[in-house]
Amino acid sequence: MSHGGSDKCEPNLVPLLDLVLQLVMFFMLCANFVLEQTSVAIVLPKAIAAKALTQAESYTIFLNVDEKGRVLLAAADQYKDSEGRVTESLDNAAQVLTFLRRRAQEDRNAVGAAANADAPLRSVIILRVHKLCPFEKTYPIMFACRQAGYTRVQLRALFDGSTD
Amino acid sequence: MSRREHKPGTDFVEPDLPITPMLDMSFQLLAFFILTFNPAPTEGQIALALPQDKGGPSNQIPSVVEADKPMHFIIRVSAADNGTIEKLTVQEADTVTPARDIPASVAEFRDEVKRLAAQVAQAKKPAGGKLTLEIGDKLLQEYVVQLVDQGIRAGFNDISPVPLNKK
Known part of the structure; x- marks a missing residue:
C-alpha cells in the first residue's frame, strides 16, 4: 500500500498553544504576590467567624504585630526620625499612638475641613497579630487605636473551614 | 516608480509562522508557574468593640431606659505562664449573681456562651447581649x-x- 503524493502531515499546534497560554495566564493571575501592607512574618491564628472585607471598608490601615508585640511597618509607612534613621517598627504603645494620630490627621485632611470633626474616621484598622503574641502586648495597641480616634478595629485571622 | 504585480500563474506563498519555539517557551512558563503555585490562605476579619476612652467619641449612644440596656456578661479568663487558659469565670454584670467557675477549655467556653446567648434570646432584649x-x-x-470567635458564633455581636482586673 503506498501513499499518494508528497504532502507533509503536520499537526495543528495553534489550539494547543492557545490552551497553554490560557493556563499560563491562570497561574500568573493566581500567583501569590506579596501584599504591600501585610507581612509574611506574622503567623495568624485561625477563626471560623472571620469575614472578608466589605466594599465599604476600602480604606484600611494594617498593623502587623509580631510575637514580641512590635508593630512592623509596611514600606510605605516607614519614616525617618529626627536623626534621619528609618523607623521600620514601632516598639511601644506610645510610638503606635503617635503613628496613628498622624494617620488620623491624614484621614481628616483627606475627607476635607468641612467634615464633622466628631465623625468616625474613614479608615478601618486591621490588626494582624502573631498567634504567639501575649495579650499584654496586644491590648495597648488596641487602646492606642481607640485613643487616636479609630472606632473600627478588626482582628485578622485565617479562615478556618472546619465546622468545629 | 516601481510597481509590483503578481505574474499570472505564480503561486501565492503563505508566510510560515514558527509555532514550535513559542509552544516550547509557553510550556516552560507553565511548568514554572505550576511548580511555584502556592495559593494564599484566605484571611478574614473579626470585628471588635474597643474599650471606651475618656473624652473620645463613643460608639453607642448611652441608653437611659433600663429595658434598652443589653444583657451584659463578663467572662474572666486567667492565663497560665505558658499562655494557655488557666481559669474561666462567668458573671452577669450589674446583678448580685455570684461569679461561677467553668472548666478551663475552649470547648467549655463555647458551650457556656451558647447558654448565655440562649438566655439573651429568651429575654428578648432589643439591645441583645x-x-x-x-x-x-x-x-x-x-x-x-x-x-472571640466562639462568642461571635454563639450570637454575640x-x-x-x-x-x-482593669475596666
Missing part, C-alpha cells in the same frame, strides 16, 4: 481569637476584650 472578656496578660493571641 454584650460580652466582656477580661483576659489575663499572658494569654496568647491564638486563644484570644478563639474565644458586641464583644470587648479588656485586661483582667
